[in-house]
Amino acid sequence: xxxxxxxxxxxxxxxxxxxxxxxxxxxxxxxxxxxxxxxxxxxxxxxxxxxxxxxxxxxxxxxxxxxxxxxxxxxxxxxxxxxxxxxxxxxxxxxxxxxxxxxxxxxxxxxxxxxxxxxxxxxxxxxxxxxxxxxxxxxxxxxxxxxxxxxxxxxxxxxxxxxxxxxxxxxxxxxxxxxxxxxxxxxxxxxxxxxxxxxxxxxxxxxxxxxxxxxxxxxxxxxxxxxxxxxxxxxxxxxxxxxxxxxxxxxxxxxxxxxxxxxxxxxxxxxxxxxxxxxxxxxxxxxxxxxxxxxxxxxxxxxxxxxxxxxxxxxxxxxxxxxxxxxxxxxxxxxxxxxxxxxxxxxxxxxxxxxxxxxxxxxxxxxxxxxxxxxxxxxxxxxxxxxxxxxxxxxxxxxxxxxxxxxxxxxxxxxxxxxxxxxxxxxxxxxxxxxxxxxxxxxxxxxxxxxxxxxxxx
Numbered sequence: 001x002x003x004x005x006x007x008x009x010x011x012x013x014x015x016x017x018x019x020x021x022x023x024x025x026x027x028x029x030x031x032x033x034x035x036x037x038x039x040x041x042x043x044x045x046x047x048x049x050x051x052x053x054x055x056x057x058x059x060x061x062x063x064x065x066x067x068x069x070x071x072x073x074x075x076x077x078x079x080x081x082x083x084x085x086x087x088x089x090x091x092x093x094x095x096x097x098x099x100x101x102x103x104x105x106x107x108x109x110x111x112x113x114x115x116x117x118x119x120x121x122x123x124x125x126x127x128x129x130x131x132x133x134x135x136x137x138x139x140x141x142x143x144x145x146x147x148x149x150x151x152x153x154x155x156x157x158x159x160x161x162x163x164x165x166x167x168x169x170x171x172x173x174x175x176x177x178x179x180x181x182x183x184x185x186x187x188x189x190x191x192x193x194x195x196x197x198x199x200x201x202x203x204x205x206x207x208x209x210x211x212x213x214x215x216x217x218x219x220x221x222x223x224x225x226x227x228x229x230x231x232x233x234x235x236x237x238x239x240x241x242x243x244x245x246x247x248x249x250x251x252x253x254x255x256x257x258x259x260x261x262x263x264x265x266x267x268x269x270x271x272x273x274x275x276x277x278x279x280x281x282x283x284x285x286x287x288x289x290x291x292x293x294x295x296x297x298x299x300x301x302x303x304x305x306x307x308x309x310x311x312x313x314x315x316x317x318x319x320x321x322x323x324x325x326x327x328x329x330x331x332x333x334x335x336x337x338x339x340x341x342x343x344x345x346x347x348x349x350x351x352x353x354x355x356x357x358x359x360x361x362x363x364x365x366x367x368x369x370x371x372x373x374x375x376x377x378x379x380x381x382x383x384x385x386x387x388x389x390x391x392x393x394x395x396x397x398x399x400x401x402x403x404x405x406x407x408x409x410x411x412x413x414x415x416x417x418x419x420x421x422x423x424x425x426x427x428x429x430x431x432x433x434x435x436x437x438x439x440x441x442x443x444x445x446x447x448x449x450x451x452x453x454x455x456x457x458x
Contacts, residue, residue: 001079003058006052006076008071008074017067020064020074022039023060025057029057031057033050033052034050037051040068046359051077056077056078067162131161138170142170144169237328244387244388245387249430250387250428251428253435257424258406258419261450262283265452265453280346281346284349285345291371291445292318295316295338300433301371302371317335317337318337320375321372331366333368343458372388373398375398381399382399382402394428400422405418
């Protein structure tokens with residue numbers, strides 16, 4: 001007999017941990033190869049993790065709702081192999097859709113001492129402790145030195161500092177440094193003032209709670225209120241957005257585009273398009289097509305930052321922010337968008353959007369994005385200031401298309417006409433993208449939309 005360690009799989013470059021939602025097997029239960037062992041969740045998608053071997057579940061190392069770092073051993077499976085077995089690295093897929101290619105992994109025997117698998121991007125301090133990139137990023141953004149970091153007691157495996165540890169330390173340090181005289185009125189003495197029914201109430205906040213959860217720690221409520229607990233996905237989205245603002249200095253540029261030609265073309269061809277191709281033609285694939293053309297001209301917006309190294313991505317994988325029926329947000333990714341024609345883009349967009357809304361996305365569907373756009377105009381918004389989807393460096397927002405009277409130039413002089421107009425806005429990481437590049441790229445996308453060929457085929 002031999003024991004095989006099952007580790008928390010790698011779920012994408014920006015994901016450092018996942019939450020255990022449900023165990024499908026318990027110690028003593030038999031399990032087949034590729035049979036689902038547990039369900040996990042990240043801020044992007046829920047996934048089922050299959051077993052890489054057949055055998056009997058020997059041990060489960062984490063409970064439901066535990067947050068587990070990527071690479072950590074989560075369960076042990078006893079197999080019938082004589083001495084050793086080879087396990088497989090995999091990417092978890094959606095239910096019934098496990099098709100990942102298996103690769104050889106470390107050979108584990110009964111007598112081996114299992115250690116936590118540490119991502120090669122993690123760094124060690126002078127005391128030998130390892131720190132995840134997420135912890136290091138938070139420390140850097142909050143001005144926590146390595147000396148301070150090494151003094152923080154860790155609650156993770158082998159005393160490692162977790163995200164919760166560093167956030168609690170930062171919050172505690174801020175409350176210690178602050179005083180009644182210097183603290184803002186709204187948070188003086190750990191209290192928050194809120195105007196309810198024309199009078200002010202003081203609501204005490206637990207100072208040991210991370211900043212991202214202060215609003216849920218109010219101990220008193222006044223007036224006619226309803227208390228709703230954040231669901232798991234909303235909590236993860238909130239943490240992801242706060243972390244993005246901490247990491248990237250956001251700058252937003254705005255422009256507008258006359259998209260009359262594009263609107264008229266779509267109106268003309270949409271029935272024939274759906275009849276011939278079996279899928280709808282929305283504005284989204286037209287936007288993606290324009291974005292891809294401009295990324296090829298300005299590749300620096302299609303990159304990420306690793307310390308002081310700029311990683312320019314050769315693949316163009318466009319993330320499209322999609323609203324879910326629950327009100328939450330998810331970002332499925334159109335892989336290799338530059339290699340798809342308009343029909344291919346339309347089919348990808350519709351399939352990903354339908355799968356997102358019906359809970360059928362696979363883990364791979366939300367990984368590998370290099371640039372994101374969000375259509376805030378879907379809900380009537382004229383423009384927005386979107387938050388960057390880490391570790392990307394830019395995100396583009398498309399506003400609502402509205403008819404407006406505008407001045408246009410004609411061979412006979414200026415005239416006023418009714419045109420379909422749309423605002424575009426782009427937030428970008430000022431560490432990499434300066435105002436000149438950001439504004440130039442944004443204007444290029446607007447020009448692509450304005451110069452849409454109304455006589456084109458599909």
